[in-house]
Amino acid sequence: MPAWLELLLRVALVLAAFLTLPLLVGQAEHKVMAHMQGRLGPMYAGAFHGWAQLIADGVKFVQKEDITPRAADRQVFRLAPVISLLPYLVVLLVVPLGPHGLVAQPLDIGLFFVLAVVGIGVVAVLMAAWSSANKYALLGGLRAAAQLLGYELPFILAALSVAMAAGTLSLSGIVEAWRPWWLLWQLPALIIFFVAGLAEIRRPPFDMPIADSELVFGYLTEYTGLRFAFFLLAEYVGIVVIAALTTVLFLGGWKGPFGLDDELGWLWTLLKIAAVSFVVIWLRVAYPRLREDQLQRLCWLVLVPLALAQLVLTAGVRVALR
Amino acid sequence: MDFPGKGLAKGLAVTLGTMTKRSHTHQYPDVEPDLPPRSRGVIALIEENCTVCMLCARECPDWCIYIDSHKEEVLVPGAARPRQRNVLDRFGIDFSLCMYCGICIEVCPFDALHWSPEFEYAEHDIRDLLHEKERLDEWVPTVPAPPAHDPNGEPAKEQAAAAKRAGA
Numbered sequence: 001m002p003a004w005l006e007l008l009l010r011v012a013l014v015l016a017a018f019l020t021l022p023l024l025v026g027q028a029e030h031k032v033m034a035h036m037q038g039r040l041g042p043m044y045a046g047a048f049h050g051w052a053q054l055i056a057d058g059v060k061f062v063q064k065e066d067i068t069p070r071a072a073d074r075q076v077f078r079l080a081p082v083i084s085l086l087p088y089l090v091v092l093l094v095v096p097l098g099p100h101g102l103v104a105q106p107l108d109i110g111l112f113f114v115l116a117v118v119g120i121g122v123v124a125v126l127m128a129a130w131s132s133a134n135k136y137a138l139l140g141g142l143r144a145a146a147q148l149l150g151y152e153l154p155f156i157l158a159a160l161s162v163a164m165a166a167g168t169l170s171l172s173g174i175v176e177a178w179r180p181w182w183l184l185w186q187l188p189a190l191i192i193f194f195v196a197g198l199a200e201i202r203r204p205p206f207d208m209p210i211a212d213s214e215l216v217f218g219y220l221t222e223y224t225g226l227r228f229a230f231f232l233l234a235e236y237v238g239i240v241v242i243a244a245l246t247t248v249l250f251l252g253g254w255k256g257p258f259g260l261d262d263e264l265g266w267l268w269t270l271l272k273i274a275a276v277s278f279v280v281i282w283l284r285v286a287y288p289r290l291r292e293d294q295l296q297r298l299c300w301l302v303l304v305p306l307a308l309a310q311l312v313l314t315a316g317v318r319v320a321l322r
Numbered sequence: 323m324d325f326p327g328k329g330l331a332k333g334l335a336v337t338l339g340t341m342t343k344r345s346h347t348h349q350y351p352d353v354e355p356d357l358p359p360r361s362r363g364v365i366a367l368i369e370e371n372c373t374v375c376m377l378c379a380r381e382c383p384d385w386c387i388y389i390d391s392h393k394e395e396v397l398v399p400g401a402a403r404p405r406q407r408n409v410l411d412r413f414g415i416d417f418s419l420c421m422y423c424g425i426c427i428e429v430c431p432f433d434a435l436h437w438s439p440e441f442e443y444a445e446h447d448i449r450d451l452l453h454e455k456e457r458l459d460e461w462v463p464t465v466p467a468p469p470a471h472d473p474n475g476e477p478a479k480e481q482a483a484a485a486k487r488a489g490a
Contacts, residue, residue: 286333
């Protein structure tokens with residue numbers, strides 16, 4: 001296969017995953033949330049249990065008028081949805097699906113790259129909030145700034161712990177070094193990473209920047225139509241990305257319980273991503289939104305010290321095993 | 323047993339438990355709802371039973387029943403004078419005023435009014451909710467049969483009187 005064809009194929013596959021996985025997660029959220037609340041959820045779109053609901057939503061969003069407020073900073077306002085979406089697409093490039101280089105772009109500093117790129121999402125939120133010229137959007141943006149910058153710290157510290165344990169920053173390398181007993185050893189880091197990841201993608205119970213009962217819709221207040229849909233899509237891609245990172249870093253990626261990892265590795269990865277996504281949805285249904293001060297308290301007084309303790313533990317075990 | 327995070331675990335258990343049970347949703351327009359017995363949907367009128375005694379119209383708390391009638395002479399063969407009888411001209415219930423208290427049905431001495439469980443008679447204009455006796459009569463077939471007599475309850479007065487007469 002010529003190099004350019006392979007490159008094209010890889011990019012096309014990542015784009016396909018980027019466009020389908022979030023829709024699957026979104027549909028799963030509709031249905032799982034409904035059944036957890038004793039409802040049925042969408043039942044009409046697509047005739048069979050509402051499978052086409054998100055497609056119908058997308059068609060609706062496309063038809064909506066695209067409004068930019070007069071006082072808004074036009075260019076920034078229009079750029080923000082794209083910037084919120086793009087980093088997640090780039091992250092999907094380096095997430096390994098299976099062994100032997102089944103990854104769109106193997107990268108030796110994959111983890112570093114991922115953490116750096118995910119951080120760009122914060123900028124998109126701040127851009128959207130500040131350029132909207134709306135006080136609720138601004139309040140949401142300020143909350144987002146405090147939340148996202150705060151949770152970046154435990155997020156990175158927890159990822160650091162597993163990188164230290166594996167002795168590599170390459171995502172494939174981390175999965176190769178992973179052993180089942182790491183589930184126990186790295187459990188605190190897993191929980192910290194997952195919780196901080198939820199806060200990073202602003203999922204309930206960490207959706208203070210949006211907080212529809214307090215701030216109208218936070219930094220999304222002034223958005224309509226396709227741009228609003230981009231933000232929603234970014235949220236669902238965010239779930240996929242956080243689930244994929246949790247899978248790769250802490251749950252052993254393509255490693256399954258029955259061997260056969262070479263053939264079925266990609267399936268294990270996808271199954272684990274689906275399971276983690278389910279937990280993300282589950283937490284949204286089960287828990288109410290945290291208050292702003294509770295959010296900061298959880299981050300600085302619980303997650304950060306725990307993450308540091310986990311780092312010390314990881315370093316200790318590494319030195320002892322040497 | 324108490325442990326930290328018990329409340330959080332309980333929350334997760336509740337939602338997961340709900341997910342495994344059947345949902346409560348009724349697929350209403352596709353599937354008919356199973357209404358409880360004695361549902362108060364609409365008031366049906368059996369015109370032949372009405373004697374224009376006006377009790378229902380007078381007892382109605384919000385005066386939503388409109389009745390018009392005239393008297394007719396009935397010649398009874400063998401009688402000295404012709405009898406008079408009331409003929410119903412108009413019987414209308416304004417369901418935009420009705421509060422579904424059911425007092426008219428309670429007071430009707432001749433069982434001309436009945437509850438029907440039929441509820442799909444919404445209109446686009448509030449003035450179209452004033453239904454005349456022709457429409458009220460259409461709902462009569464939907465009136466359910468009266469509930470069976472309670473086996474442990476007292477027998478009906480007529481039954482008790484008949485038994486007494488037969489025994490005496």
